[in-house]
Amino acid sequence: MTIIVDQPQFENENGRHEEVTKNRAETELVLDGGFCIPHANSFGHNFRDYDVESERQQGVENFYRVNHINQTFDFVKKMRSEYEKLDKIEMSIWECCELLNQVVDESDPDLDEPQIEHLLQTAEAIRKDYPDQDWLHLTALIHDLGKVLLHPSFGELPQWAVVGDTFPVGCAFDESIVHKKYFLQNPDYNNSSYNTKYGVYSQNCGLDNVMMSWGHDDYMYLVAKENGTTLPSAGLFIIRYHSFYALHRSGAYKHLMNEEDVENLKWLQIFNKYDLYSKSKVRVDVEKVKPYYESLINKYFPAKLRW
Ligand SMILES: O[C@H]1[C@H](O)[C@@H](O)[C@H](O)[C@@H](O)[C@H]1O
Ligand SMILES: [Fe+2]
Numbered sequence: 001m002t003i004i005v006d007q008p009q010f011e012n013e014n015g016r017h018e019e020v021t022k023n024r025a026e027t028e029l030v031l032d033g034g035f036c037i038p039h040a041n042s043f044g045h046n047f048r049d050y051d052v053e054s055e056r057q058q059g060v061e062n063f064y065r066v067n068h069i070n071q072t073f074d075f076v077k078k079m080r081s082e083y084e085k086l087d088k089i090e091m092s093i094w095e096c097c098e099l100l101n102q103v104v105d106e107s108d109p110d111l112d113e114p115q116i117e118h119l120l121q122t123a124e125a126i127r128k129d130y131p132d133q134d135w136l137h138l139t140a141l142i143h144d145l146g147k148v149l150l151h152p153s154f155g156e157l158p159q160w161a162v163v164g165d166t167f168p169v170g171c172a173f174d175e176s177i178v179h180k181k182y183f184l185q186n187p188d189y190n191n192s193s194y195n196t197k198y199g200v201y202s203q204n205c206g207l208d209n210v211m212m213s214w215g216h217d218d219y220m221y222l223v224a225k226e227n228g229t230t231l232p233s234a235g236l237f238i239i240r241y242h243s244f245y246a247l248h249r250s251g252a253y254k255h256l257m258n259e260e261d262v263e264n265l266k267w268l269q270i271f272n273k274y275d276l277y278s279k280s281k282v283r284v285d286v287e288k289v290k291p292y293y294e295s296l297i298n299k300y301f302p303a304k305l306r307w
């Protein structure tokens with residue numbers, strides 16, 4: 001993995017796993033496991049810069065416009081009840097990884113590679129630094145599999161209903177959400193049941209009880225849970241909230257968390273560094289690593305899952 005420069009937010013973070021070492025004449029940021037954080041994405045810009053002029057900027061902004069207008073409380077309720085039926089298809093985890101070969105994510109300013117590359121890049125990077133946490137390697141491999149909702153056999157949902165950052169619906173949209181101005185056109189924005197700090201929720205009710213904007217995270221969480229995975233709760237937490245940057249990066253919505261969420265958030269924050277900064281043009285040799293991931297899939301999942 002290559003090396004880049006200052007991402008200052010790392011320097012203030014504490015805690016064992018968050019520790020960052022500055023190396024080689026202050027040019028390189030290295031996580032305590034050894035992972036080097038690149039200073040720029042494949043397009044030469046900072047990661048997650050949604051405003052910088054780039055070949056992806058306009059498409060990404062338009063993506064968020066449509067996403068923010070349409071992700072309402074009612075929409076999420078409808079999608080959850082449709083997709084929790086898990087009556088679309090039966091397939092293994094690895095078959096799903098292969099389907100993702102055809103999927104490119106339009107919401108992502110940092111990556112335009114097929115998604116299977118991203119899954120393996122994330123998993124291999126985290127495996128290197130946390131060799132004993134096999135559940136974390138598998139969580140990384142599957143965290144984005146919900147993007148299969150874009151595939152024709154799942155009704156080919158539009159990008160705005162599958163990818164991008166997520167946020168709670170049923171309470172006020174937080175200021176820290178990317179391109180937040182487009183929420184002004186969301187019908188929930190002016191609905192007094194949904195536009196207050198707590199909205200339909202209560203203090204420390206637990207994120208499990210919060211409806212998140214619909215997309216690949218919540219869907220994959222449902223698939224894993226309903227198919228009886230033996231992944232630990234931190235793995236399921238990572239899957240459901242990995243796109244919830246308002247929480248794990250900006251610290252918003254903490255008033256909805258319970259104690260278990262607070263514990264699990266620590267793992268999500270570790271995971272996020274690998275999810276975000278492993279994105280690159282360097283390809284992983286799929287056939288070489290496949291046997292290892294197949295063994296983890298066998299350990300934590302049934303051979304075939306309902307999707
Ligand atoms: O554009 C990206 C992408 O869709 C990721 O899969 C998601 O997890 C991120 O939160 C989002 O910003
Ligand atoms: Fe994702």
Ligand SMILES: [Fe+2]
Pocket residue numbers: 118122143144275
């Ligand atoms: Fe990802």
